[in-house]
Amino acid sequence: MQLAFCIYKYFPFGGLQRDFLQIATACQARGHQIRVYVLDWQGNKPAGIDIIIVPQKGFSNHSRNQAYYHWVKAHLQANPVNCVVGFNKMPDLDVYFAGDTCFAEKAAHKGFLYRLSKRCKHYLAFEKSVFSPSSQTKIMVLTKQQIQDFKNHYHTQDERFFLLPPGIALDRKYCADSPKKREQFRQANQISLDDFVIVQIGSDFKRKGVDRSLRAIAALPDALRQKVSYLVVGQDNPEPYQKLADDLGISKQVRFFSGRNDIPDFLFSADLLLHPARQEAAGMVLIEALAAGVPVIVSGISGYAYHISQANAGIVLPEPYDQSTLNQALERSISDKEQWGNWHNHAIAYGDSEDLYHLAQRAADIILGCRYE
Template sequence: MRIAFCLYKYFPYGGLQRDFLRFLQEAQNRGYQCRVYCISWQGEQADNIDLRFVPAKAWSNHRRNEKYARWVQQDLVADPVDIVFGFNKMPGLDIYYAADSCYEDKAKTSRGFLYRLGSRYKHFSRYEQAIFAQGQQAEILLISEIEKQKFIEHYHTEESRMHMLPPGISKDRCAPANAQAIRQQFRQEFAVAEDDNMLLFVGSGFIKKGLDRAITALAALPEAVQNKTHLFILGQDKQARFEQLARQLGVMDRVRFMAGRDDVPRFLLAADVLVHPALDEAAGIVLLEALVAGLPVLVTDVCGYAPFIADAKAGCVLASPFNQQAMNQQLQQMLDKAAANQWRENAIAYSQTEDLYSMHATGIDILEQTYQRLQTRVSE
C-alpha cells in the first residue's frame, strides 16, 4: 500500500507532530510505502520516506493552507497513491486524525458575529466541512469524546465514520524501576533540593496551554512555599511576554524556560506536579505521559484527556468556567507531600491496568480497513 501523509509543518516537540511520526513509523513497520507532504520539517528527518516539500508561501496562514492543498492535489493526480492520511483539516483526505478541536464551535462560542464574516473564518470553516459535513467520505480518527460531540452538533457527522482511538503513550514515559535515582540525579543537576517543590509545564503554544495561569498561580503561593518552588517550562514558543509577566509578579527567579527538549521523561520523574491549565486542548498527551510516570496533574476540564486524570485519581481537574483563585488554592493543596504520594500510587496502578498505549496501531488498523473499502468501491 502507498500512503500519502499530509502535515503542514513538522517540528519534534508538538503533540500532533509526535503522533504523526508514530503513525508513520507504524505504517512503515507494516511494510507500506510512505510519502510525506509538508511545508517545512525541523529536526532529524524520518528514514525511508518520500519527503516532498510543498512550496506554499503566503502572508496569511489560510492562504498558505490553500496553496498547500492545491499543490498536493495536483501532485497526487500526477503521482497517485492508494490512500491519503491527513493531520490538518483540508479537502481530499481519505482518513483524518482529529487532534485539533472543533473550529466551528470555537468560532460560534468564543468569537463575535463580525469574525465569521472574514476570509479566515470562511477558509477554516470550509476546510473543516470538507471532512466533517454530512455526506463527506473521510474516515475520522478521534481522541476526545468531548470534541466528537461538538462535531456531531455542528455538522451532523455520521457516527459510522467516526472512530475513537485509545491513547498512545510511548512506553519510555512509564516510570522505570530506578525512577527515584533518576529523580535525585536530575535535582542535583538542576540545583533543586529534594524538599523543594518542582512544578512542570509542558507544551508548545504557551497561550493556548495556559502558561500565564501557571505563572500567576506560582506567584499566589504563600511566600514561604513560593521560595521553595520552581516552575520548569518545556516547549517551543515565544516566551518574552511570559518572562515579562513573571517579572511583574516577582517570580522570575522561580521560573526556568527550557525550550523544547528530547529528555522529557526525566522532567516527569523529577517534578512534583504537572500544571496544565489549558484554555483549549482536544486531548493533551502530556497529561497521560505524566500519569504513567506517576506525576500528579493539575489540569482544566476542557482538555480531552482530563477524564483519565479524574478516573485514575491522579490529580485535580479544574471545573469550567476557569477561576484563577480556585487554581491558586488547588495548587497550594497539591504541594502537600502526603497527598502527592497517594496520587503517585494511584497513577502508577492505573497505568498498569488501562490501555493507554495502542493508539497508533489501532489507527493504522482503521487505515487498512479504509483502504479495503476504497478498493471495493473501485472494483464496483
C-alpha cells in the same frame, strides 16, 4: 500500499507532529510506502519515508493552506496513492486524524465580524469538507467530546468516527529506576531534593496557560512559594512569560527550556504537572504524567482531563476557568503531603492498568483498512 500523509508543518516537539510520525512509522513498519507532503520540516528526516516539501504561497496562514491543498491535489492526481491521510483539515482526505478541537464550536463563541472574516470562512469550509454527512472521510479522534462537538455542528455519521487510545512512549512509564533518575536530574540542574518541582510541558504557551500557572505560583504563601521550582518546556518565545514572572516577583522560581528529547527526566523529577490550558483537544502530556506517577492539575476544557479524574490522581478545574480556583488547588496540592502521596500511587496504578500506549498501532489498523484503487 502507497500512503500519502498530509501535515502543514513538522517540528519534533509538537504533540500532533509526534502522533503523525508515530503513525507513519507504524504503517511503514508493516511494509507500506509512505509519502509526506509538508510545507516545512524541522529536525531529522526518518529513513525510508519520502518527504515532499510543498512550495509556500500566500501571505496568510489560510491562503497558504489553500495553496498547499491545491498543489498536493495536483501532485496526487499525477502520482496517485491508495490512501490519503490528513493531520490538518482539508478536502479529499480518506482518513483524518483529529488532533485539534472543532473550529465551528470555537467560531460559535466569537463575534459576528470574526465569522465574516476570510480566515474563519476558510477554516469552516475545510472543516466541513471533512465532517459533512456527504463526506466519506474516516475520522480518528482522541476523545468522546470531539465526537459530540463535530456531530453537533455537522451531523457527522457515528460510523465514521474511530476513537483511538492514547499513545505515549513506554519510556514515560514509572519504573524502579525512576527515583534515581529524579535525583540525577535535580542534581544536574541544581534543584534541591527538597524543592517542590512543578513542570509544564507543551508548545504555544498562551494556549497551554503558562501565564495562569505563573499567577498561581505568585499567589502561594511565601513559605510555600520559596520551595517551588517551576520548569516550563516547549517551543515558544519565553520572553513575555519571563517578564511576567519578573513582574510577579517569582523569577527565581521559574526556568524555561526549549523543546527537547529528555521529557521523561523532567517528569520523573516533578512533583506536579500544571496544565491550565485555554484550549486542548486531548493533551498527551497529561497521560505521560500519569504514567510517570506525577499528579496533575488540569483545566476541565482539556480533552484528556477525564483521565485525571478516573485515576484519582489530581485536580480537574471546573469551567469556566477561575484563577482563584487554580490558586487554591495549587496551594492545597503542595500543602497536603498525604493527598499528594495518594495521587502519586494512583497515577502509577493507572499507568499499569490502562491502555495508554497503542494509538499508533490502532491508527495504522484503520488507515490500512482503507484500500482504494
